[in-house]
Amino acid sequence: xxxxxxxxxxxxxxxxxxxxxxxxxxxxxxxxxxxxxxxxxxxxxxxxxxxxxxxxxxxxxxxxxxxxxxxxxxxxxxxxxxxxxxxxxxxxxxxxxxxxxxxxxxxxxxxxxxxxxxxxxxxxxxxxxxxxxxxxxxxxxxxxxxxxxxxxx
Numbered sequence: 001x002x003x004x005x006x007x008x009x010x011x012x013x014x015x016x017x018x019x020x021x022x023x024x025x026x027x028x029x030x031x032x033x034x035x036x037x038x039x040x041x042x043x044x045x046x047x048x049x050x051x052x053x054x055x056x057x058x059x060x061x062x063x064x065x066x067x068x069x070x071x072x073x074x075x076x077x078x079x080x081x082x083x084x085x086x087x088x089x090x091x092x093x094x095x096x097x098x099x100x101x102x103x104x105x106x107x108x109x110x111x112x113x114x115x116x117x118x119x120x121x122x123x124x125x126x127x128x129x130x131x132x133x134x135x136x137x138x139x140x141x142x143x144x145x146x147x148x149x150x151x152x153x
Contacts, residue, residue, distance in 0.1 A: 012097040092130035
């Protein structure tokens, strides 16, 4: 029997697997960083397609299979406007996502990191200077990840 889970998550990373499948790295509010498998997501008719854009905040439903978490529903809630036209915003969002990917363990829940991530992507959406949003994120995140003093948060 597979267990069914519902959560909100921000898509941090994706990579193709096979002809039409993708694996997503998602930071979820309730579960922390997770790797999720999306079958046939790259097909034009996929129902998951719209909710799995990079750096989007999405409502996600997945089932825990024997070896992997399989996405069954993805609904976009907030589409952070990080595009190829704004290279500095894209670079800052990628750096933020990579920091979280490197320093957070699988299924390591941390609501303070979640709040900081949502706040930082919100700053990028509001048109703040991307480098400033990133430079503000780094010391706060590193402190939360255990690399700094707690008083700095």
